[in-house]
Structure formats: structure tokens, C-alpha cells
Amino acid sequence: MARARNIKPGLFENEELAELGPFDRLLFIGLWTLADREGRLEDRPKRIKMKLFPGDDYDVDEGLAALADKGFVSRYEVEGFAVVEVANFLKHQKPHGTEKDSLLPDANGFLTVNERGKGGCVTGGKHLVHVSGVPAIKGNNVNPTLDNGSATVAPQSDNALILRFTDSPNPEEEQELAPQEQRPAPEPEQGPPANEAKRGTRLPADWTLPDDWLAWALSERPEFGEAAMRKVGESFGDHWRAATGKGATKLDWQATWRNWVRNQRIPIGVQRAGPSLGSRPSNFVNLPKHTPDMYREESAHDGPNF
Template structure:
């Protein structure tokens, strides 16, 4: 089974390796993915070619000889096993904690058997057993659910099997965040945690519904639309304040109509007096040219003819 392995920048800077051809260097990297946790694989050039170069006309046997000649791999036979061993494999690679023990012996015929804890994870303790004295695998050699994509190791530094569904190019996706909710949630990670309740959204304020009792609804609706058009929509506070300002005015509708006509943002009750005594001046700083002219009657000029 192919496995994910690490590659370091120094690989491309190795002057000895650079003396080999590009396919030989690619073969070297490919051997890492085929090797077991001890850096060993069966010395079967035809099988290696089918796994690494199925579409290329490349002589794997010659490439293995080239790598062995430079000291990057060793090839040996012991107790009926033909083995390729990558040099300094464990110096540059960190196999996954639940990866199977090697079933291939070293050059002296010894197998490395790792002590494993709960879930099949290696503990760091190991022993050497001669290949003649033990079966190729032991019952506790590997977690039996590993090949079924069971998550048994939570270590971001461990390499993961390529065939595991949990593999991801994004490190943040490889290991889920711890459960939220305090000690109770942490003590039962398998239990689904309830979703936080959403706060009910406050109802949208409709300024039309806040029409003061003293104002005609149609006039107030025009005022609301005017404030929207000048990008100054009415708020609950402004509606309440304007209602108080208009409550004691004899002509509240006229106050609003004057503000709309002049393009004002606010209401100015003082600009509209009793009937026949309106003053239509714009507030200081306004550029509006609209002026409300007072109504002239005969009673206002008893001694003159209009």
C-alpha cells in the first residue's frame, strides 16, 4: 500500500543525487512511498515499475543499481527475502503511528516489532525478533480498523496513509477542532453537541406606523418617503420627538409640507404660524429658494384697496 511521505528541500540540493538521471531521482522518491515503516520493500523491479512508472519506458532495474551504487539504497537477500532498504529512512521520515510493522527483515535477518498502545498506536518501545522465531505478523501488530479509514491517531506530525479519507492538503482540515461546551463536552467527544440558539431578530421598524395623531396619515407617509429619498430615514426616536414638536402646533400638516417643499431634513414648527401668518424662511445655511408667501386679506389692510 502506498503511503504519504515527506520530502525536504535538501533532496534537490544533494550533489551526489544530482549526478543521477531525472528518472532515477524520481524512482528514489517513489521508493519512499512504497517502503514500509522501516524503509524496506520487496526487491521486485517489475512490480515497482508497474506502481511507479506504468506509462513510461524506464528500466527500474538499472535505476535501482544506480541508486545502490551511490549509497542511497541497499539491496540484499536474507532468509529467502529479497529486500530493498532505503538508507537513513527513519532519519528523514516519520511514519504514521498506526502504520503496520515491517514484515521484511533487516540485513541480519531481524524484524522490528513495535510495542503498541490502545488503538494500535506505537508507544516508542520496540524489540528485534529474528525472522525465524516469529510469524510475519502478530495479532497486535496494527489496528485492524486502520484500512477502513478509522481515525485512531491525533498527531499532526505523523504521516497519513494516502488511502485514508481523512487526508487533506489543508492541515486545519486533518484534525477536527475540540468540542465546545466545557468539561462535559470534552469528556464525551463522540456525543453530538447542541447548536447554539439564535437570538430572535428584532422586528423591522416602519416609520409610517408611527404617524402622530395630529398629522394626516397621507402627509406623514409623504414625509417618511421624503426622508428615505434624502437618505435620512426616520428612526423611532426621531418619530417620537417630531410627534411631540407637532402636537401643540395648530397646523402640523403645513409644517411637514413646508419641509418637504424646501427639501429640509427636519421640521420647523416656528416657520408656520396661525392661518394667514405663515413665514416661509429656510433655516440658516439652507440654499432652498422656496418661499411661502403670507395670504393677504382685506381685513389686514382696512384703509387700503387691494
């Protein structure tokens, strides 16, 4: 089944790929649309030709060999499967979370099974299963337990893709379409400090205002001062620890803190930055002093009193 994929500008500047013929380069792009979420497809040149070049006189088998010679794809046979795997596929493509798992093993015979949450969307967890231990899939038969498309994904979203168009200012830096390198084992993720709220969780009972959050708040609202801003942090913690329902769980607590700070009113008794009212010069200075003599009537006066 063909899928929508992403083409980056660096593709056209890759010197290794430029040495191949135009049809070979087009074949490489076409393989992305035929590959599954792991970048694999069956090594069946005739079927590939019918999918990508139905009206052209082009030898797909020779094109695959040329791409493999340059390291852009690998061709292998394992446990009865003949597979083409696109190099660095997941580095440059972002399959949609509901796209079904690959039914083709890697060069070592392992299938990647993704853990899925509500709606059939991958959660990030995955594990490997050797294809020899899955009798239903050995010999190219579909194993229902691995077919996430029909079991957990709605038909209309089975092939939906999020397209991410990212222009790289330095194609050489991104190493676009470089030959496949052995992937190192992923390093364990480091959790956030204990006093920082994790994304998508309740605010911890022992949460205190982190220093970097305080520094940002003071740069945004310098008129508060550190002592007043720490009280703002206490009010933030008290409010969200007492919150219930969906509002008690935020996707991003740091963004929530920023909105909280921006909406705070200046505490009573704290003046905004800049000159205060008392420091402005008065308009009523250097006026003549009023004395009783200024309003004394003259004793001898002729004529009307005006």
C-alpha cells in the first residue's frame, strides 16, 4: 500500500545520489512511498515496477542494485523473506502514529512491535520479536496479532500521515541520504528533577518553584521582585495541587506557569518599574506667597470700586 512521505531539499544536493541515473533517483523516492513504517518492503522488482513505473521501460532490479551499491538501500533474505530496507528511513521520515507495524523482519530476523494506546496510536514503547517464533507470519503469511492496522486502527486513518517539511540550512550537516550506519542502542531517558512537574501528570505535592522558572518570571515581570514572585509560585502550587478533573493534569506545566505569571496583578504596595508619582516635580512651585497685605483695601479711593 502506497503512503505519503516527506521529501527534503537535501535530496537533490546529495552528491552520491547525483551520480545515479534519473530513473534510479526517482526509484529511490518511490521506495519511500511503498515502504512500511520501518522503511522495509518486499524485494519484488516486477511488483515495484508496476507500482512506480507502469508505463516506462526501466529495469527496477538494476536500479535496486545501483542504490544498494551506493548504500541507499540494503537487500537481504532472512527466514524466507526477501526484503529491501531504505537506509536511515526513520531519520528522515515521520510515520503517523496509527500506521500499522511492519510485517517484514530486519536483517537479523526481528520484527518491531510498537506498543499502542487508545485509538491505535503508538506510545513510544516497542519491543523486538524474532520472526521464527511467530509461526503465523513465517513464510509471508500475515499474523493477526501483529496487524495493528485492522485490529486497532480505524480504516480511514490507517494510512494517514503527518507531513513535516523541514528545510535544512546546511544539507551537509544533516547528512541527507547518507549510507546506512549501525544504530547504537538508545540511551535511557533522564527524568526531570523531583521538584519539576512532568508533562501530562498532576502537580506533585512537594513541588517548589524551580530556579530557572523564577529567573524567567522575574525577567518577564521585574516589577514584582523576588520575594513577591516566590509568593506567586506558592499560589501557583496551591491552586494546581487543589485542582480536580482534567484541569489537574497539564500537557505542559512550564507553559502553564508562564501564563500564570503573565496574568498576575502587581501586589499592593509594589510600584511598577520607572519613576513613581512622588518623584515627579510639582507644577505648583515658586509661586508668590499669599499675605494679608496683598488683599488690604486702600483707605482713600475715589470712583467706583471696580
